[in-house]
Amino acid sequence: MSDISIRKIPYTKPSITALEVQYATDAAANGWGEHCYDYIVRFEEAFKAHLGVKYAIATSSCTGALHMGMHALGLGPGDEVIMADTNWIATAAPIVHLGATPVFVDILPDSWCLDPEQVEAAITPKTKAIVAVHLYGNLCDMDALLAIGERHGIPVIEDAAEAVGSVYHGKRAGSLGCFGAFSFHGTKTITTGEGGMFVTNDPNLYEQVLTLSNHGRAKGQIKQFWPDMVGFKYKMSNIQAAIGCAQLERVDELVSLKRNIFSVYEERLFDLPLNLNNQPKGCFNGYWMPTMVLHEEYSFCRDLLLDRLKSKGVDARVFFWPLSSINIKGRKASDEPFLSESIYTRALNLPSSYCMSTEDIELVCNSVREALFS
């Protein structure tokens, strides 16, 4: 028996209302034949408007969006791509699949995102891209990263899978780099079950990814079943897009809910020796996943706390392992010890399901408090 039977507070759970059900039902009943792309087009248009970008292509996942975008940038064997060592595997996997090498740099202590100084130090003649991942809703230092990219002629990709709702100096996360990628997996801020989005302001990159996403068939190609190149098949279905349309209509409400959950954590944990997600001046954090990092001079048994939470029906998660520690074709940018190699022992993702009540959050906070002082 798994522990699912006693799990009362999932770490993330989407908010699905009658609107999502209505749109999905309509898509299932009517979204075929000449209407088979209606919700997809509508979702892409709405997402473009929400983000403030020129082009968007709905995909089956964020990983697929990254894969096609990186392919369109020409990444291949011998190339290097700089990214943070603290990351989910999904950002690195497409780099490896293209035959390029991910190069891992250390993270900053406040945002847990890649350190621009280390990015610049890691650049070699082989560097072909930098991937800025906005971790847990926290924003990368985009001004610094874009300036480095410009100085060296290297594109900056944004993995904004965790950053729906986050805004960097007036611009939404995912709209600042050469392209952005989003995830609508069931754990993310807005969901289509599985799903993603490729966004860009670059017309050439858009045309290339559009062709790639359609099995290599170029937009203007009139010959039926005629691929102009070997492409990919990472499309979103109309039914998924219907759910996405409803979620996007509610995006402000959903981001507010995430921010409310975070503010309760902030209020209840403020006196403990730990940091939560940061929100520097000029930034607005969508707080996808409230995360606590104990101050360096403290330590706790992370697994004990996880077990204790689980016994109370609370599902918390471990902070990302350093990618340099797993079996992946890639390398650390330097031999120095990284913060990414120790931070995860002091860190935990706290649950932020939309269904959580203030009492639920208090239960989590009390468990954290007990674990730290016992």
Ligand SMILES: *Cc1c(COP(=O)(O)O)cnc(C)c1O
């Ligand atoms: C969730 C996530 C992804 C992968 O998204 P999928 O839609 O599951 O492919 C990529 N990058 C980051 C940072 C994520 O959190």
